[in-house]
Structure formats: structure tokens, C-alpha cells
Amino acid sequence: MNNIEEIKSRIDIVDLVSETVKLRRTGKNYIGFCPFHSNTHTPAFVVFPETGTWRCFGECNEGGDIFRFIMKKEGWDFPETLRYLAQKAGITLEPLTPKKIEEDAYEEKLRSILEEALIFFKYHLLQTNNGKSALSYLTEKRMLTAKTIEVFELGYAPNGWEEGLKHFLQKGYSEKELFDCGLITKRSDKEGYYDRFRNRIIFPIRDAGQRLCGFGARALASDDMPKYLNSPQTLLFDKSAILYGLDKARKPIRAADQAIIVEGYFDVIGLHQSGSQNAVSPMGTALTPVQMRMLKRYTRKIILALDPDSAGEKATLKGLEVARDTMDHSDDFVFNPRGLIRSEARLDADIRVCSLPDEKDPDEIALDDPEKWRGIVEQAKPIITHVIDTLTAGKDLEDPKTKSEIASKVVPLIKDVPNAVERDAYRQQLARVLHVDEQALFSISEVQYVSRDRSRRRKAEAEPANLETIASSEKNKIYNLEKHIILLLLSKPDMIYDLDRYLKKNDLPSITSSDIESGDMQVIFSLTEESLRQVDKDADEYISANLPEGLNGLQEEIEQVIHDGTTQDRILDDLARTLLTLRKTKINDKISNLMSLTQSDEENKQFAAEPEMQKELMEAIKMRLVVEKAQSSPFIGD
Numbered sequence: 001m002n003n004i005e006e007i008k009s010r011i012d013i014v015d016l017v018s019e020t021v022k023l024r025r026t027g028k029n030y031i032g033f034c035p036f037h038s039n040t041h042t043p044a045f046v047v048f049p050e051t052g053t054w055r056c057f058g059e060c061n062e063g064g065d066i067f068r069f070i071m072k073k074e075g076w077d078f079p080e081t082l083r084y085l086a087q088k089a090g091i092t093l094e095p096l097t098p099k100k101i102e103e104d105a106y107e108e109k110l111r112s113i114l115e116e117a118l119i120f121f122k123y124h125l126l127q128t129n130n131g132k133s134a135l136s137y138l139t140e141k142r143m144l145t146a147k148t149i150e151v152f153e154l155g156y157a158p159n160g161w162e163e164g165l166k167h168f169l170q171k172g173y174s175e176k177e178l179f180d181c182g183l184i185t186k187r188s189d190k191e192g193y194y195d196r197f198r199n200r201i202i203f204p205i206r207d208a209g210q211r212l213c214g215f216g217a218r219a220l221a222s223d224d225m226p227k228y229l230n231s232p233q234t235l236l237f238d239k240s241a242i243l244y245g246l247d248k249a250r251k252p253i254r255a256a257d258q259a260i261i262v263e264g265y266f267d268v269i270g271l272h273q274s275g276s277q278n279a280v281s282p283m284g285t286a287l288t289p290v291q292m293r294m295l296k297r298y299t300r301k302i303i304l305a306l307d308p309d310s311a312g313e314k315a316t317l318k319g320l321e322v323a324r325d326t327m328d329h330s331d332d333f334v335f336n337p338r339g340l341i342r343s344e345a346r347l348d349a350d351i352r353v354c355s356l357p358d359e360k361d362p363d364e365i366a367l368d369d370p371e372k373w374r375g376i377v378e379q380a381k382p383i384i385t386h387v388i389d390t391l392t393a394g395k396d397l398e399d400p401k402t403k404s405e406i407a408s409k410v411v412p413l414i415k416d417v418p419n420a421v422e423r424d425a426y427r428q429q430l431a432r433v434l435h436v437d438e439q440a441l442f443s444i445s446e447v448q449y450v451s452r453d454r455s456r457r458r459k460a461e462a463e464p465a466n467l468e469t470i471a472s473s474e475k476n477k478i479y480n481l482e483k484h485i486i487l488l489l490l491s492k493p494d495m496i497y498d499l500d501r502y503l504k505k506n507d508l509p510s511i512t513s514s515d516i517e518s519g520d521m522q523v524i525f526s527l528t529e530e531s532l533r534q535v536d537k538d539a540d541e542y543i544s545a546n547l548p549e550g551l552n553g554l555q556e557e558i559e560q561v562i563h564d565g566t567t568q569d570r571i572l573d574d575l576a577r578t579l580l581t582l583r584k585t586k587i588n589d590k591i592s593n594l595m596s597l598t599q600s601d602e603e604n605k606q607f608a609a610e611p612e613m614q615k616e617l618m619e620a621i622k623m624r625l626v627v628e629k630a631q632s633s634p635f636i637g638d
């Protein structure tokens, strides 16, 4: 994807235009008053989210994409607009230097190698003896028709270590090129390379613009691990930004005004063959915000079809924790309710979950009985209802500990729902299911925020929190927030720069030691700052060498907060959120203190009336607004 495509895929035109034009939804499109000509009677300005374009049907009679909109609105030229939108999309622009032109040409070359590889794989599936068992697996075991195999361009990677390698070297490609497009892997024991895909069914993966980016592959031998293997991350293949099947599902999704998310290649293909052509699949990860934005161009209704394993309690609990990157386990789908609820709100999407009966995969059900499949999709439930149902299934709901355990998991999710009406409905639903008074259930909600902190959550799991222990931990709220910030910073000290950039963007002051009140945490904060000012050692080396006695146990706690595979963005996001919560908590304390001064005795009343006090109160209130505004706008990782 080039910069411009990337920007268009990341910025939603409805969001962008809504910054200046009040838009109203009509069917699939949005209308409003044209910002470019004066008219207050007929809304003649239409935004088409599907194509990412707008048009004024009135006086102006012109239209365009997001670039055209900003250029016209701001009167900027293209480079200026590009810089602006790139920054908005969080993309670093590389100037079109000779080097960049060369890189683009190299990408194109890699893509043409992939296209040739696809021909090689198709040939091996359809025209070699070795491909026969693969072909019969597809037609007999998976019940796929010749037409489907052709439409999805399925192939077979022969069972040898160097079949592909030799073939492509003969064609004149270099080992480097083959490696860079993910077709071969470096040998670990000696010099040289071997084929990445061997004795596997091959699924070409195309982006929404139908360009080939990489391959997915399923083992044919039952002892071949992993069962599913993708292309590695390459210049062309970034699996967090691609949905398998979207090239074919785009139009059907639009037509059905609904997208179905399944967990695997065969699900997408089987559903397609059975007549449900609006299915796509992420590749072994939870649905990412980038993928959601891609889908939202076609529909806002998204249905997750989770197989019983993923939808089961174990996976649901896993999903309630920090979503992990599962790069290396491509068949390990992560269901991440918290992330989904946030994205759902931010993108104004409608996400539902349907779970499948009988340990069957979507393709099996749909190929066997398309009507039954449609029935299952119609039964899809909102995410929180699904989580409540899953957590309560088979549990003794009279047991107070069970109740409190379930509440501690669901309450924070409900808190993330921004729509007050919906939130209320979920609160009532949870209270009803648990037979608990709604007030009691949600008086603990403030503290629940802190329990996003993993170390605390772990504790809560080991020893189910009851309402009493939650209440007593309120006292530690500030300390816990500060400690969480420090642990995150210790894990990567120079993230403080990213944090400051984020704060600046939101008109908030930089983080300083005055943000941290607890003495021990303040010491470590100052040490972190020092570590960045010195140049003799790596920052973390410097910190661990200078940690005061009694504080060195923190290193282990970092590992409880941050896991292997936790992405940089996610840590930064956590850091920013926690700092905002901390600041808001302190400002609220300050405001209520200043307010109470005016209500106490005569002496204090006078004091409170002092102009400085009034000024301080006003400033605190203003600062709280800035913090709240930042809290309600998109965070880093979203």
C-alpha cells in the first residue's frame, strides 16, 4: 500500500467531514449542508462511506475524496494536505526520493514473484501426481467444487525442501528476493535457504484491491506443525491490516449490509460456496482496529462467528486480558471483548457474536445446511450479552464468590460502553442475572478501572475479589495508578517521549515528577528521567544499576504487567490512559477539597473566597475538561 492508500484506509471520511459538517445518516450514506456554498434549506452535500467520497449536488456540483475535501476546505495544495492527513492517520511520510522510487519498484517486483509463485502452486495442485491427495482433500473432505477452487485460486506446495527454491532460482530470481517475499526461510543449521511452504494447501491472500500480498498454508500431514502457516511479515504482507476474503466479499458485504467474521480460510471459502459470500477472516489475531475500519467502509454491522473453543470460557477470559499478539500461532484466534467494545463505540459499529453448536465449524454447518447457518447468524448477540452468557453458563449463581468474580469481569466492560441507554440496559441485565442489587454492583465500578492493571487482576483471579476488598483498595487507588505508570515506563524508558508527544497533542502538560506523589515511585521516575539524560549506558541498564535498595523487586513486577508480544502501541496506550485517570482522580480530589472549603466554617469561607483560591478552582475545572476531552478521543493503539 502506498502512503495515500494507507491514509485513505485509516481515515474514515464520515469522521473527517463530521469535524466541520453536521451529517445525518440516510441509508448507506450521509447528508448535510455543503460547507462550500451558502445554503441552509436543502442539504445537498452527500458523503459515501463505501467509496470514501463526497459530492455536492447543489451549486458547487463537485466532489472528491478526503484529499480533495481538505484541499478545498483549507485552500491547501496537495503536498500540504498530504502532510496534514498523514499526521492525522499516524503515518510517517517518506519523501519521494530516488530511494523511495527504487523501493516501490522492488515491492512491485516482489509482487510479481508472488503471482508467479501462485501459478507454480496451482500447477502443482491441478496437474501433478503429488497434488492429487491435496485435490481430493479439497473436493472430498472439504466438499469444495471445482468452481470454488478456481475462484479462490487454491494451490499446493509440493513436498520437498527446495522444489520452489530451485524453480525460482532457475527463473532468475535471487535468494534475497525470494526471502523478502516470504517464500523461503533461512536454514538454522547451515548456510542457505529452504521452501517455507511444503506439502501444504496454499491460499493466496489478496488485499481489498485484489493485489496479492502473501499466502496462507494448511498442512496436509496430520503431524505437520503448525497446522496453519502464513507468509511472514514482509514488505507486502502485514496480517493485521488484511482480511482474508475481503477481495471477494466486498460487494456481498455491501449488498447484505453485514459482514461475518470467521476464524479460518476454509470457513470463508465454504461459506462462499454455500451462498453466504459476506464472510472474511483475520489471520490468527483478534480483529484489529485497522481491519474494523476497512470493514466499516462497507457496513457497520459485524458478526463474529466464533467456534465453540474460542467462544468458550477459557478464551473469553483470555480475551478479557490484554489481547496478545499471536504471530506464531496462526490458528490461535483471540476474542477480545474489551478491544471490540471500544472499537465498536469509536467506529459506531454494531458488533455481535454468534456461537456455534456441536463443535462444528461454520463451513461444515453452512455446506451441510445453508438455512441452519442463516438461522445461527440471525441469533447473534451483543458482545456483553455473549460474555455474560458465557461466564454464567453452568455456574452456581447463588455462590457470592462466583457472583463477585463474574461481576469483576463484566462491570469494566459495561463501563466501556459509551451509550448511556445501552449501558443501563447491560447493568440491569447483569444485576438480574446475578440477582444482585444494581446499585451495589456499580458502586464498585470506579475502582474496577484500576484493575485493568494486570498484576492486580492476577491477584483478583487467585482470590476472588468481594465487594469489601474492592472498597478497601480504593484507598490505594492513586498508588496503584502511579505504580502502574512506573512499571510501564521501566519496561521502556524512552517511551516517555512518545507519551509527551501524545500529551502535547491533547493540550496537556508533560509528565513530570509532580505527577507522581508516592515517594518510592517518584524516586524511580526521577531515575528514569536521569537514565535518558546520560549516554554511557542503555537506559534500562542504567536504571537497574542505580535502583535504590528495597525497590529492585519491581523488575519482576514489570513482567506481570507486560507480556511477551504486548505491542508498543498497546503499552503506550495503557500508559496514556492510566496517566489521564491518575490526573483526573487527583483533580477531582482537588476540586472537591476546594469546594468543601466554601461550605465549612467562617474562617475557611473567607479563605476560599480569596481570588487565588477561586482562580485555582477555575483552573482545576478547566484542566479536568481538557483531561476528559483527551479521555474521550482516540487513544494511541485504537
Ligand SMILES: [Zn+2]
Pocket (backbone or CB within 6 Å): 034, 035, 036, 037, 056, 057, 058, 059, 060, 061
Ligand atoms: Zn456545494
